[in-house]
Amino acid sequence: MTDKRLAEGPIRVALLGCGVVGSSVATMLTTHAADLAARVGRPLELVGIAVRRAGKDRSELPVDPALFTTDAAELVTRADVVIEVIGGIDPARDLILSALKHGASVVTANKALLAEDGPTLYAAADAAGADLYYEAAVAGAIPILRPIRESLAGDDVRKVLGIVNGTTNFVLDKMDTTGAGFAEVVEEAQALGYAEADPTADVEGFDAAAKAAILASLAFHTRVSSADVHREGITEVTAADIQAAKDMDCVVKLLAICEKTGEGDDVGVSVRVHPAMIPRSHPLASVREAYNAVFVEAAAAGELMFYGKGAGGDPTASAVLGDVVAVARHKVGGGRGPGESAYADLPVRAMGQARTRYHISLDVADRPGVLAQVATAFAEHDVSIETVRQQITDNGRANLIVVTHTAPDAALSATVDALAALDIVTAVTSVMRVEGS
Amino acid sequence: MTDKRLAEGPIRVALLGCGVVGSSVATMLTTHAADLAARVGRPLELVGIAVRRAGKDRSELPVDPALFTTDAAELVTRADVVIEVIGGIDPARDLILSALKHGASVVTANKALLAEDGPTLYAAADAAGADLYYEAAVAGAIPILRPIRESLAGDDVRKVLGIVNGTTNFVLDKMDTTGAGFAEVVEEAQALGYAEADPTADVEGFDAAAKAAILASLAFHTRVSSADVHREGITEVTAADIQAAKDMDCVVKLLAICEKTGEGDDVGVSVRVHPAMIPRSHPLASVREAYNAVFVEAAAAGELMFYGKGAGGDPTASAVLGDVVAVARHKVGGGRGPGESAYADLPVRAMGQARTRYHISLDVADRPGVLAQVATAFAEHDVSIETVRQQITDNGRANLIVVTHTAPDAALSATVDALAALDIVTAVTSVMRVEGS
Numbered sequence: 001m002t003d004k005r006l007a008e009g010p011i012r013v014a015l016l017g018c019g020v021v022g023s024s025v026a027t028m029l030t031t032h033a034a035d036l037a038a039r040v041g042r043p044l045e046l047v048g049i050a051v052r053r054a055g056k057d058r059s060e061l062p063v064d065p066a067l068f069t070t071d072a073a074e075l076v077t078r079a080d081v082v083i084e085v086i087g088g089i090d091p092a093r094d095l096i097l098s099a100l101k102h103g104a105s106v107v108t109a110n111k112a113l114l115a116e117d118g119p120t121l122y123a124a125a126d127a128a129g130a131d132l133y134y135e136a137a138v139a140g141a142i143p144i145l146r147p148i149r150e151s152l153a154g155d156d157v158r159k160v161l162g163i164v165n166g167t168t169n170f171v172l173d174k175m176d177t178t179g180a181g182f183a184e185v186v187e188e189a190q191a192l193g194y195a196e197a198d199p200t201a202d203v204e205g206f207d208a209a210a211k212a213a214i215l216a217s218l219a220f221h222t223r224v225s226s227a228d229v230h231r232e233g234i235t236e237v238t239a240a241d242i243q244a245a246k247d248m249d250c251v252v253k254l255l256a257i258c259e260k261t262g263e264g265d266d267v268g269v270s271v272r273v274h275p276a277m278i279p280r281s282h283p284l285a286s287v288r289e290a291y292n293a294v295f296v297e298a299a300a301a302g303e304l305m306f307y308g309k310g311a312g313g314d315p316t317a318s319a320v321l322g323d324v325v326a327v328a329r330h331k332v333g334g335g336r337g338p339g340e341s342a343y344a345d346l347p348v349r350a351m352g353q354a355r356t357r358y359h360i361s362l363d364v365a366d367r368p369g370v371l372a373q374v375a376t377a378f379a380e381h382d383v384s385i386e387t388v389r390q391q392i393t394d395n396g397r398a399n400l401i402v403v404t405h406t407a408p409d410a411a412l413s414a415t416v417d418a419l420a421a422l423d424i425v426t427a428v429t430s431v432m433r434v435e436g437s
Numbered sequence: 438m439t440d441k442r443l444a445e446g447p448i449r450v451a452l453l454g455c456g457v458v459g460s461s462v463a464t465m466l467t468t469h470a471a472d473l474a475a476r477v478g479r480p481l482e483l484v485g486i487a488v489r490r491a492g493k494d495r496s497e498l499p500v501d502p503a504l505f506t507t508d509a510a511e512l513v514t515r516a517d518v519v520i521e522v523i524g525g526i527d528p529a530r531d532l533i534l535s536a537l538k539h540g541a542s543v544v545t546a547n548k549a550l551l552a553e554d555g556p557t558l559y560a561a562a563d564a565a566g567a568d569l570y571y572e573a574a575v576a577g578a579i580p581i582l583r584p585i586r587e588s589l590a591g592d593d594v595r596k597v598l599g600i601v602n603g604t605t606n607f608v609l610d611k612m613d614t615t616g617a618g619f620a621e622v623v624e625e626a627q628a629l630g631y632a633e634a635d636p637t638a639d640v641e642g643f644d645a646a647a648k649a650a651i652l653a654s655l656a657f658h659t660r661v662s663s664a665d666v667h668r669e670g671i672t673e674v675t676a677a678d679i680q681a682a683k684d685m686d687c688v689v690k691l692l693a694i695c696e697k698t699g700e701g702d703d704v705g706v707s708v709r710v711h712p713a714m715i716p717r718s719h720p721l722a723s724v725r726e727a728y729n730a731v732f733v734e735a736a737a738a739g740e741l742m743f744y745g746k747g748a749g750g751d752p753t754a755s756a757v758l759g760d761v762v763a764v765a766r767h768k769v770g771g772g773r774g775p776g777e778s779a780y781a782d783l784p785v786r787a788m789g790q791a792r793t794r795y796h797i798s799l800d801v802a803d804r805p806g807v808l809a810q811v812a813t814a815f816a817e818h819d820v821s822i823e824t825v826r827q828q829i830t831d832n833g834r835a836n837l838i839v840v841t842h843t844a845p846d847a848a849l850s851a852t853v854d855a856l857a858a859l860d861i862v863t864a865v866t867s868v869m870r871v872e873g874s
Contacts, residue, residue, distance in 0.1 A: 028591065028737060038658070038780040039590050135588060141738035143580070143588035151572060151580035153476050154465065154758020221476070283744065286723065300465060300755035301578035301745065307720065308741035318737035321591020335772010343475040 010045035011328045014079035014104070016072050016095055017086035018051045021109060021136075023061055024317035025083060030062045032321075039325050041332040048075040050086075050095075077102045080331050081324055084108040085136075085316075089116060100124040100132070105327035107320055109136035115210035115226040118217065122340035131330055131337050133323035138211045139164050139292040141315030142308040143322070148296070149218045149338055156299035157219040160258040161436060164211040166290030166310045167202035168234050168254040170194045172275070173288050175242045176251055182237060194290050204233035205254065205273040212256035215294070216271040219258055221344035224271050230351035232274035237432075241275075244361050244401070244430040250277035251285045255435055261349060268347040270354040277359055278436035285436075295436075352410030357386070357437075359403050361430040362419060366398040370424050374400060377422065381415040383407045397426065403434065447482035448765045451516035451541070453509050453532055454523035455488045458546060458573075460498055461754035462520060467499045469758075476762050478769040485512040487523075487532075514539050517768050518761055521545040522573075522753075526553060537561040537569070542764035544757055546573035552647035552663040555654065559777035568767055568774050570760035575648045576601050576729045578752030579745040580759070585733070586655045586775055593736035594656040597695040598873060601648040603727030603747045604639035605671050605691040607631045609712070610725050612679045613688055619674060631727050641670035642691065642710040649693035652731070653708040656695055658781035661708050667788035669711035678712075681798050681838070681867040687714035688722045692872055698786060705784040707791040714796055715873035722873075732873075789847030794823070794874075796840050798867040799856060803835040807861050811837060814859065818852040820844045834863065840871065 013029065015022055029036070029046050037043040046063065050072035058068065069075055072095050076082050082099035084106060086092045092113050096106050101124065108114070114121065114137055125132040135145050139162065148157065163169050167189060174185040186203065189195035201207045209229040216224040234254050245252045252275050259270045278285050283305045287293040292310025297303055309315040330336055364370050371390070378385055384405040391399045404412060420428050450466065452459055466473070466483050474480040483500065487509035495505065506512055509532050513519050519536035521543060523529045529550050533543050538561065545551070551558065551574055562569040572582050576599065585594065600606050604626060611622045623640065626632035638644050646666040653661040671691050682689045689712050696707045715722050720742045724730040729747025734740055746752040767773055801807050808827070815822055821842040828836045841849060857865050 024737070032591065032593070035593070035658075035781075036591065039778060141735075142741060143584035146583060146588050147580035150763055151583050151759040152755065153762035154469065154473065154760075155755040156469070156472070221472075283723075286720075298578075298755060300461070300751040300758075302749075302752055304579060304743075304745035306741075306743055309739045312739075314737040315739055318589065318592040318735060321737075322588040323591075325590035326587055329775065330772060333773060335767060336770060338766065341476060344472075 008042065010043040011040065011081060011331055012047045012079045013044050013081045013083065013324065014048050014050070014075045015046065016050045016075070016082065016084045018049050018058065019085070020313040021085045021316045021320070022049070024313035025085065025320050026061055026063050028317050028321055036325065040328040042328070044324065044328060047079055050075050073098060076104065079104050081327055082106050083320060083324060084110055085320065087112065089113055093117060096121060097124050100128045100130050103128055103130060105131035105331065107133045107323040107327060109134065109316055109320060111137040111207070111210040111214060115213035118214070119223055119340065126339055129336065131327040133327055133337060135323050136316045136319035138214050139294055139306070140308070140310040140312065141318045142292055142294065142306050142310065144294045144306050145214070145218060147306065148215070149341070152296070152298055152301060155301050157296060158260050158299060159297040160215050160219050160294060161284060162211065162215060162256040162294040163253055163284055163287050163292055164256045164294065164310060165202055165208040165254060166292060167195045167199060168208070169287065169292070170290045171203070172234060172237065172252050172254060175237070175239065179239060179242070181239050182235065203235050205231045208254060208256045208273045212258055212271050212273050215256065216258035216269060217342070220260060220269050220346055221341045222269060222346040223342045224269065224348055228271055228348045230272035230274070234275050237275050238430070241430045241432055244359065244432070245277045248277060248359065249280050250434070251280055252277055252432065253284060257435065259354070261355065268349040270349045272351060272354060274433060276433040276435040282436040352408060352413070354409045355406040356409045356412060357404050357406050357434040358412045358416070359401070359430070359432050359434050360416060360419070360428065362400045362402070362428055363426040364398050364400050365424045365426070366392060366396055370398070371400070373422055373424055374402070374419065377418045378402070378404070378415055381411045381418065383411050383415050399429070445479065447480040448477065448518060448768055449484045449516045450481050450518045450520065450761065451485050451487070451512045452483065453487045453512070453519065453521045455486050455495065456522070457750040458522045458753045458757070459486070461750035462522065462757050463498055463500050465754050465758055473762065477765040479765070481761070481765060484516055487512050510535060513541065516541050518764055519543050520757060520761060521547055522757065524549065526550055530554060533558060534561050537565045537567050540565055540567060542568035542768065544570045544760040544764060546571065546753055546757060548574040548644070548647040548651060552650035555651070556660060556777065563776055566773065568764040570764055570774060572760050573753045573756035575651050576731055577745070577747040577749065578755045579729055579731065579743050579747065581731045581743050582651070582655060584743065585652070586778070589733070589735055589738060592738050594733060595697050595736060596734040597652050597656050597731060598721060599648065599652060599693040599731040600690055600721055600724050600729055601693045601731065601747060602639055602645045602691060603729060604632045604636060605645070606724065606729070607727045608640070609671060609674065609689050609691060612674070612676065616676060616679070618676050619672065640672050642668045645691060645693045645710045649695055649708050649710050652693065653695035653706060654779070657697060657706050657783055658778045659706060659783040660779045661706065661785055665708055665785045667709040667711070671712050674712050675867070678867045678869055681796065681869070682714045685714060685796065686717050687871070688717055689714055689869065690721060694872065696791070698792065705786040707786045709788060709791060711870060713870040713872040719873040789845060789850070791846045792843040793846045793849060794841050794843050794871040795849045795853070796838070796867070796869050796871050797853060797856070797865065799837045799839070799865055800863040801835050801837050802861045802863070803829060803833055807835070810859055810861055811839070811856065814855045815839070815841070815852055818848045818855065820848050820852050836866070
């Protein structure tokens with residue numbers, strides 16, 4: 001059977017981009033060629049690698065130098081499978097749309113594009129009867145999109161909690177273990193290659209927000225774009241916040257949170273990225289350094305966790321190649337993978353409607369009636385207090401730590417404003433949401 | 438498009454078995470019908486449920502009582518998708534083969550049958566052009582087979598380390614936390630429903646061995662059956678072993694281990710189930726109670742871990758339904774999932790050739806020359822010692838704890854025999870392999 005298939009010729013693969021991930025993909029396509037052919041049923045032939053600069057020395061790659069081209073637009077017209085690892089919106093979008101239009105299936109790691117304009121790509125794939133796969137776009141090597149969109153396709157996913165950005169996890173982990181401040185740790189992360197020279201996309205949560213949009217779209221069968229995601233980064237996380245978490249036996253993590261809220265006709269989704277305290281006993285708390293992990297709660301499956309490397313050339317290439325094998329198998333044997341599934345079309349709730357819990361630390365005067373005033377501020381916003389703890393400080397003042405029950409985020413936020421305005425409150429020293437309990 | 442597809446009629450689903458898992462499957466098929474139809478592209482119609490006893494009261498299930506039948510052989514001839522959750526070899530095998538012959542795709546949770554006779558089932562599926570899916574056969578709700586056979590299809594899986602049997606993990610975890618002995622904890626597990634009245638299949642490692650065979654077959658593209666798996670259960674794990682592990686900052690787990698060994702022309706696979714010490718810092722060490730987890734090392738992806746519930750009606754049904762959606766999508770849109778992949782056809786090595794590490798605890802005489810005799814026994818078997826620790830006990834004797842480097846298991850085993858035969862060795866108090874370092 002294999003011989004007959006081989007006689008039909010190889011699957012032509014075009015690679016767009018030859019940076020860290022592209023180099024790993026090109027290398028694996030070459031060195032694993034025999035295994036890939038056996039798994040697909042036909043050889044995969046790398047027919048071209050589109051690069052921006054033609055002259056760069058790429059002699060360390062085990063590929064024919066004649067494969068490099070600066071004409072990506074031409075390359076996509078002569079492939080059965082197009083791998084896009086350029087990143088960013090332009091020219092990646094036009095190249096992917098052109099590839100699909102020419103009948104190629106597309107494998108991409110482009111989280112930004114998928115989160116901004118996924119439905120356009122899906123529509124083009126549907127029109128062409130081609131596949132659009134993107135496992136590498138979220139959490140690198142960790143198989144998480146295929147499990148959500150295929151393994152859990154018979155279940156009701158209620159919540160996804162992900163550590164999906166290695167840079168911010170490295171920074172928060174170092175702040176936790178060393179007590180150092182944000183700026184100092186970012187410098188260390190840059191020196192070690194864990195953070196970019198301009199770390200904005202990571203530390204401000206843009207990268208995690210794109211991944212949250214992709215996760216939520218798949219988990220809830222609902223279109224969610226980056227613009228729908230409430231986003232707060234970690235630049236304002238202080239050593240005091242980290243210490244406050246420690247005092248609660250918690251750690252601070254930047255979480256991508258996708259949650260189904262309400263019941264019956266009132267079901268909606270909340271999609272957000274923000275730092276949060278989680279208990280040290282939670283499986284996500286032990287995710288250290290630049291590792292990623294995604295925690296999923298489904299009605300029947302219960303709690304699942306997926307853990308591994310979220311970035312890097314080889315781990316990301318592993319995810320890309322898994323998708324390449326899948327779409328190439330479809331080219332050989334027929335059929336298509338799942339397309340867009342947005343039938344549920346659930347409303348995306350504003351952040352103010354999300355039900356969250358707050359940990360609030362206040363410096364207050366140490367005199368009678370203070371606790372009553374503070375408690376009144378919570379009550380006036382219908383926020384129920386779970387625990388309150390008071391510590392007397394040296395200067396005759398007190399530190400008050402309040403953890404709330406869940407309440408609408410808007411009510412919690414308004415409570416913090418009201419507390420800050422009280423005469424007896426000298427400073428709101430730490431405000432952080434609490435997740436995972 | 439959906440309307441046109443609906444006009445083609447529903448996908449007929451037959452359910453074989455209505456125990457704990459079957460009841461959950463039947464319930465989810467009914468209560469999630471609208472979501473399942475949207476995700477598949479056509480409704481799933483439950484056309485019959487095969488049971489052994491007709492008269493049993495099943496009124497708590499939200500299904501038409503007329504669906505129950507004792508004629509499973511007839512039922513499989515009138516379905517597009519057959520779900521087999523009876524378990525065991527007979528009559529499950531004949532029913533699955535008949536279903537495939539009649540063109541139905543099959544979803545099964547039957548680890549014993551797959552591990553004993555998987556190639557026969559695959560051949561029947563190939564002949565019929567039908568799908569054979571079995572995510573629920575290993576680690577219940579945890580998506581692990583689809584990630585290995587699809588997500589990692591472009592990678593080189595080197596090792597799979599799994600806690601795939603909840604009963605034994607519960608027992609070992611309780612022994613670790615309470616210090617109790619094996620027999621006592623098994624009784625507790627039985628009382629709590631975590632162990633069967635006859636716990637043999639679990640505690641002797643038969644269940645884990647079947648799962649190891651399935652994992653190894655997929656990971657290494659090589660046929661591995663239950664009979665190929667070296668199997669040791671946990672019945673001989675003593676409180677002393679657990680304490681010895683604690684002293685090493687380790688825990689004892691029953692592991693399913695699938696490993697690629699050697700390089701180049703000498704590549705083979707080792708597949709084994711046995712208790713082993715793993716460091717408390719290893720991600721598998723924190724898998725408590727009846728939870729399951731599978732740790733995977735691949736050349737490009739690096740280390741991955743998958744964690745969740747390994748058993749129970751709803752979690753297993755979640756895995757079954759995910760597969761049902763996948764094979765039903767193929768019925769609607771064409772194509773098939775991956776079939777058997779055994780092209781690598783690697784030799785399965787005997788246990789003696791597996792490279793393992795041993796932790797050995799000995800009671801010895803406390804006099805000059807003892808350590809030299811012990812060390813000589815190791816050297817004579819070409820076994821290199823990593824650490825040795827001596828504790829003087831009350832009775833003027835000594836306890837010697839040796840941890841080896843990796844060596845062929847046969848050499849380690851022979852070393853233990855040689856040690857036991859030495860005059861100066863009073864007792865070999867604990868022997869256990871060490872993994873995960």
